[in-house]
Amino acid sequence: MSTHTDLQPAPPAPRFTAAERLALAVLLTANFTLAVDFSILNVALPRIGQDLGLATGHLQWIVTSFALCAAGGTLFFGRVADVFGRRRLFLAGIALLGAASAAGALAQEPALLIVARVAQGVATAMVTPAALSLLTTLFPEGTARTRVLGLNGALMAAGFTTGAVLGGVLTGAVSWRWAFYVNVAVAVVVLAAGPFVLSGGTAGRRPRLDAPGAVLVTLALVAVAYGISTAGESGWTHPAAWGVLLAAAVLLVAFWQVENRVREPLVAPSILRRHNVSWGAVAGLLAFATETALVFLLTLYLQDVLGFGAVAAGLALAVLGVGTVVGGLAAPRVIGRTGAKWAMVAGFVVQATATLPLAFAGGSSAWVVPLLVLTFAGGVANLVVIVGYAVTTTAGVPAGQQGLATGLVTLSQQVGITLGTPLLSAVLAGRLADGLLPALRLAIGVDAALCLAAAALVAVTVRTAGGPGRPASSAPARSSSR
Template sequence: MRGLYCHAAILADRDGRSLSSSVVGNRGFWLRTAGPPSVGHMLDIETSPSPSSAVPERLSSRQRVVLAVLLTANFTLAVDFSILNVALPHIGRDLGFATGDLQWIVTSFALCAAGFTLLFGRVADLFGRKRLFLLGIVLLGVSSLAGGLAQEPVLLLAARVGQGIATAMVTPAALSLLTTMFGEGPARSRALGLNGALMAAGFTIGAVLGGVLTGGVSWRWAFFINVVVAIAVLLTAPFVLAEKPAERRPRLDLPGAITVTSGLVALVYGIATAGEAGWRSPASWGPITVAVVLFAIFWAVESRVSEPLVAPALLRRSNVAWGNIAGLLAFATETSLVFLLTLYLQEVLGHSAVGAGLILAVLGAGTVAGGLLAPRVIGRTGSKTAIIVGFVVQAAATIPLAFVGDDRGWLIALLVVTFVGGVANLVAIVGYTVTATAGIPSEQQGLATGLVTMSQQVGITLGTPVMSALAMSQVASSLLPGLRFAIGVNATLAIVTALLVATFLRSSTCRPVVRSDPRAHPDVENDHLRASPCHDKGRSDRNAP
């Protein structure tokens, strides 16, 4: 067996008191109490390498191919979030969109990507992750082809809806395939680190790539490139992805699926509308109010059905609840910061859209570095500490940006702190992904990763309109004071998140496996030890989902 482990034998008297201890052999230690060996028990605990020496395991050739397929799919979907932003005016002119309707090219995608993610995360558990992944890739290819060939606004919007639904299918399926094919430990942390790095880089690269394709060829290639990727994935994935068949297929909780999906769509619609109409408009707060009501109904439904879409016990787990809250805020703060810095670079410093995109590519480079660094940080400190440190460093890197001036002398400092902030943000993101999926049974990994993906996409949708409203609320004769204020709030939110995680996210502890005293059963001494399931401190097994 690789790794460090210990054999701990506890021999309890009738009162359960530990009376003495001693160390035996070079493979473990004994904790002794008064009493005969016949009442003794042995606790076998497998641990990873000590935090100070944790190093990611080397991946096998097959794992590398699997990882390449899943990361390619997720990276492509991340690019799709932003690849059309620069192209919107060109699409509007070519297809006859009204200026006020251009936002729906982005919003229609976000509505479906965020709204259907939780549903498809559970569908992946019920009907097969590999099957859902492949169907999603097919839908991505077909809808992207339709978008590239579209000649009417309605056809292009339908294609964007298809891309959004494909994203909601593929992302949780791919992430749950990753978490089930890479067991908890260094290998999974490394895989999640690479996944987080490429997805975060995809958001940044998408804007730059969209500008290059629009200026060099045509905006239609922002769609056609997905067709090429979809074909490549479909030629490879069926032969390398593996999935253990579920012993039992629970029924889909239809009332829960309808209420939570409708609630998420209403929430995202209200948030997206607020970016244009303002938060005081009924078009904004109306859908958000409807979403709150639907979520309350969803919770009531889930508390009563025998096979819920989302077991309330799962949401009550500290690592799931606070891990996903941290993830939502990680994406909300960083994506909104990109928006604020884009305004600063273009409206205050006078850079072109492409120039601003290239400058912010430094932040993208930081996210890639953060994704590579995160597994080592998690291996040495644990995922909770990684989240806290990530947010603290992100806040420290953001605070100087709240004092930027209107001259280009700030550019070097901006490049340095955005790179550092990008590294820190990805450490926090990988930390929350590891945290929110740890200790979850294999049959619920699709749901757990659906929650992770939902947090990500709601955070992306929420951050920009909120920070935009804050920036605009301070605008007088100049945009700069509003940008400074919003960036300061962004940094404060990162600090508050670190404090919340430090206070409320309980560290996990592993439940040992009880074995007999090896003096009574000598053969136990040579048994391989099994990893013990992890639970929140202070929680009983009865509360586990």
């Protein structure tokens, strides 16, 4: 019997040069700030409505307008990064983010605030895939890239939780307008340092940008985000929900037909035929959907069942944020030992195991300590999955298509965040007649079941050529990051 084990020792941590560390700091700072933006205004919505005279029924547009543009433009701008230059698009997006945030901070009317949020969403769609493709081209495939993606995943997941806590603190201590001023300060710093620390090569022949495909996919993704948001508010049977989602499906079919006919498509069908790209993106969508939906459900549990205040509930959920940071830092070592595919499978299984006991939570405050322990463990596991899917989806993709691949990574993240809460809200609403606690238990149980289903899906569908400690394909030489 062989004495060898299937597990391989983790490869040594790569050493980064001073220039690489500076570039990494700029890119990670930008991505962390964008993650904070997804949640920083949620707690402040009632105060914003009071200050600007925005009706309660219209407050959701402060969040929805941002999410629609962030999700709708991601794939398009991911390809623009490949065609016109990643560094150029990154810096342009940061400049737009700073200007839009300044407008939002100074807004005295609801319309101006909504316009500012739209511009922030567009800036997010520009910056996120550009920053991620800069990371994947600055650092070669293998242990260096895995470590960098681990740091990026940890900070982005922590940013989502940090945004919820920071938004409440700023709104209570100073003003909700400081949530916008933070972005202005970050934009100034990144714009001052970025041109000097981010390398930028010149493109050779620039392919023609597929305008029909860009229009179709952007409209389709906006329709998906809008339909999901509407379903979360009005129910999945509402015509404004299923009608828009049906229109999105028609647009996606038309987009696929266009991509198979044009000479230089926005999304080359060949990249979606890569199992690691397509199924890796689906795994990422499920990872973000299950964890962000769980945060929503636990917020209701802590406040409406256990009677916690908003700040106390936010601080309790900050433990989950700590778990995500630990998971992001541990993920490269886990992936180095098991490979990205099996790291994702194990992560989903552990996440399900940590979530399932919460489906039996009672109305006593004695559940607080188990909740903290379980959400910490689930956060660690969730980030292992997120880093694993980012590694898987970008592995073996040519440098000229890294913007597109990272656009798919970002798209799955944003659609997952948008999809998860409305989906489990519908489950919750269907059981509310029996009381809030039984409804929450059912929805949390469904969340755990989705994690197990995702583990099975990854195990069956994701194919990688590399084994533990190796990339999914032979690592290409480090390429220029336009």
